[in-house]
Amino acid sequence: MDILSKLEILADAAKYDASCASSGTEARNSLKSGGIGSTDPGMGICHSYTPDGRCISLLKILLTNFCLYECAYCVNRTSSNVPRARFTVDEVATLTMEFYKRNYIEGLFLSSGIFKNADYTMEQVVAVARKLRLEHRFNGYIHLKTIPEASPELLAEAGLYADRLSINVELPTEKSLNRLAPEKNARSITRSMARLGSGIEEYKESKKHARKQGNKKLVAPKFSPSGQSTQMIIGADDSNDSAVLRKANQLYQSFKMKRVYYSAFSPIPDSSSQLPLQAPPLVREHRLYQADWLLRFYGFGIDELTETANTNKTTGMLSLDLDPKLAWAINHREQFPIDLNKADYERVLRVPGIGVINARRLISQRKVRAIRYQDLSKLRLPLEKIKYFVQTIDYRPDSVRLESANFARLFVNNTDQQMSLF
Amino acid sequence: MYSITANSFGEWRNAARTLLGAGISPQAVHWQSDQQAGLFDSCNLESIAANKQASASPTLTVPAQFISQAKKASCFIDINKPNEKWAVLYSLLWRIRHIDKHTLLLKSDPEVQALQRMSKAVNRDKHKMKAFVRFKCVNEDESQRDRYYTAWFEPAHAIMELTAPFFVQRFTSMNWSILTPHGCAHWNQSQLTLSPGIERPEIKEDQYDEFWRAYYCNIFNPARLKEQAMQSEMPKKYWKYLPEATCIKDLSRSAAAAVDNMVQSGTTNSERVRTSSKSVAGFQDKLRSRNRE
Numbered sequence A: 001m002d003i004l005s006k007l008e009i010l011a012d013a014a015k016y017d018a019s020c021a022s023s024g025t026e027a028r029n030s031l032k033s034g035g036i037g038s039t040d041p042g043m044g045i046c047h048s049y050t051p052d053g054r055c056i057s058l059l060k061i062l063l064t065n066f067c068l069y070e071c072a073y074c075v076n077r078t079s080s081n082v083p084r085a086r087f088t089v090d091e092v093a094t095l096t097m098e099f100y101k102r103n104y105i106e107g108l109f110l111s112s113g114i115f116k117n118a119d120y121t122m123e124q125v126v127a128v129a130r131k132l133r134l135e136h137r138f139n140g141y142i143h144l145k146t147i148p149e150a151s152p153e154l155l156a157e158a159g160l161y162a163d164r165l166s167i168n169v170e171l172p173t174e175k176s177l178n179r180l181a182p183e184k185n186a187r188s189i190t191r192s193m194a195r196l197g198s199g200i201e202e203y204k205e206s207k208k209h210a211r212k213q214g215n216k217k218l219v220a221p222k223f224s225p226s227g228q229s230t231q232m233i234i235g236a237d238d239s240n241d242s243a244v245l246r247k248a249n250q251l252y253q254s255f256k257m258k259r260v261y262y263s264a265f266s267p268i269p270d271s272s273s274q275l276p277l278q279a280p281p282l283v284r285e286h287r288l289y290q291a292d293w294l295l296r297f298y299g300f301g302i303d304e305l306t307e308t309a310n311t312n313k314t315t316g317m318l319s320l321d322l323d324p325k326l327a328w329a330i331n332h333r334e335q336f337p338i339d340l341n342k343a344d345y346e347r348v349l350r351v352p353g354i355g356v357i358n359a360r361r362l363i364s365q366r367k368v369r370a371i372r373y374q375d376l377s378k379l380r381l382p383l384e385k386i387k388y389f390v391q392t393i394d395y396r397p398d399s400v401r402l403e404s405a406n407f408a409r410l411f412v413n414n415t416d417q418q419m420s421l422f
Numbered sequence B: 001m002y003s004i005t006a007n008s009f010g011e012w013r014n015a016a017r018t019l020l021g022a023g024i025s026p027q028a029v030h031w032q033s034d035q036q037a038g039l040f041d042s043c044n045l046e047s048i049a050a051n052k053q054a055s056a057s058p059t060l061t062v063p064a065q066f067i068s069q070a071k072k073a074s075c076f077i078d079i080n081k082p083n084e085k086w087a088v089l090y091s092l093l094w095r096i097r098h099i100d101k102h103t104l105l106l107k108s109d110p111e112v113q114a115l116q117r118m119s120k121a122v123n124r125d126k127h128k129m130k131a132f133v134r135f136k137c138v139n140e141d142e143s144q145r146d147r148y149y150t151a152w153f154e155p156a157h158a159i160m161e162l163t164a165p166f167f168v169q170r171f172t173s174m175n176w177s178i179l180t181p182h183g184c185a186h187w188n189q190s191q192l193t194l195s196p197g198i199e200r201p202e203i204k205e206d207q208y209d210e211f212w213r214a215y216y217c218n219i220f221n222p223a224r225l226k227e228q229a230m231q232s233e234m235p236k237k238y239w240k241y242l243p244e245a246t247c248i249k250d251l252s253r254s255a256a257a258a259v260d261n262m263v264q265s266g267t268t269n270s271e272r273v274r275t276s277s278k279s280v281a282g283f284q285d286k287l288r289s290r291n292r293e
Ligand code: SF4
Pocket: A067, A068, A069, A070, A071, A074, A075, A076, A077, A078, A112, A113, A114, A181
């Protein structure tokens, strides 16, 4: 089979993995180190966008889509009737380099179906990264999907070359995992995540220690400087949003995950009869990302989020019509309006429609002079939304509105409804 | 009225230092660039300095943030008001020195916002340039070391010089030229050279463009079509640089059909392969029983 056909098959097979991020690694620069490639500790670059609005930052492919496992939600499972292909290590390394040199990509995201056994597969995946780093002197971004059952030695070597390692939890509960992915094992997934987590911590700590001592030799061998991430499939089992968020929170807490990706299970060719017929609405995935954001950057506690999901007709599902921050604010309207001239940063952040950047702007501005209502429109804040929740020196919202029983109705916009496949 | 000519951040800074030293207020300065020379006679900066007996200490400190934003704003191109940026910059500098050194914190002030807007536009333009420049190899038959890559790009602002370091640090062991209407950059694995802008040259397809298109078409999931989201990040004006853009129309058009196809083709029973292949079934059984332990 020629490389072009392999590329078609193995890109197609990789597209259901949501993550494509190339952010948050250490800064590298080939002018200093020689070779090709650079990375930025901040955001990676999106070199293109597909018509689904997703960023293309990495060459995201599978080494092979032959797989011995039978995960019901996956196109590559044994019983699926899709064309199969397998790249050699050299082919992936060359494609990555040539794509990179044309400025199509930031780097490589490599995963693989399981062939022969876990160690054999992982060894091939690691071989690609090794070749890129050592032979091609590639300094761009590498993300490797890790096989939980692979040996600790292989994990350590993967961590040496990769910017990020990830293991997918796949499903919110062990029960669902057993049912839909019978060859996968929740305990070995957890064990490997913990191993990655401590490897990442150790490396970080050793860097800190070395900096303090002023001795570069104290830095431990590199280990996945951009941390680990994972993916959870939404809507393939009956777990509600509360359960999903609790699981995510636990992953953030126990393994210091950089990101949990939520992937609404997508219709796939030749899908398994074990799956629900209907894909979940994409907006559900969107709401989960918003809630996740609140958890990580807005100082929301997990209980506040699950409470928001549970008060929505007691379904445990986040509202599809309202974003979770707005839904929370509506449930807690007794805490509003918030005085933008007095409230601390955390309180300002609670206002629906004020994000991290604008909250900081408001705080820095009010040091110079008091905030007036007009300033809000100059900052292009969404007045229609925030006007109910804030107070400035010359403005107070209409308390009757805020206290009215059908307050929430004000925000449900009929044209904004999620379209679903018909 | 003083007519002052500036074509770059460096020229503006020189002029601004002198004007500030001589106590000339922003209202008394008319800024122009070489393109419109002749409209007014440009004043001689040295004579200003001499006439006004500029204050003895020319050392000026301003917030670092102002310098970095001003450098970016200097690249800003507005064909209708090409010199407004110089006026805004000088006025802000004046205010920082004479009125309030925290002027930049007034986020809703019109001039602060103008500076923000310009530096943001330039930032965004830089970002898009880093993303959408596409190198084409012009001599694929040569050995890796001698290959040469070129790219043509039309940024909205004059950002070639500002963006060149990024490309140098990334494509270090490659020979390349990036060509734009506002300036070109050339790198031969050891030295960066800048040259004046040019008109659009003839650029040929690269052999890997076909591979990239294949990747692009196949990584797209038709079940998640969201064209507007794509276009807001990757506006049509950039499509001419992107080999993959030729596929967008077809992909979007056939997306619905592709999903129908998936849904209609029905489902498979996972037992199918297990019953036909003993070795697969054996392998799976082993793993499954281990999980149950
Ligand atoms: S192990 Fe499961 S999820 Fe991974 S490729 Fe195989 S079938 Fe798909």
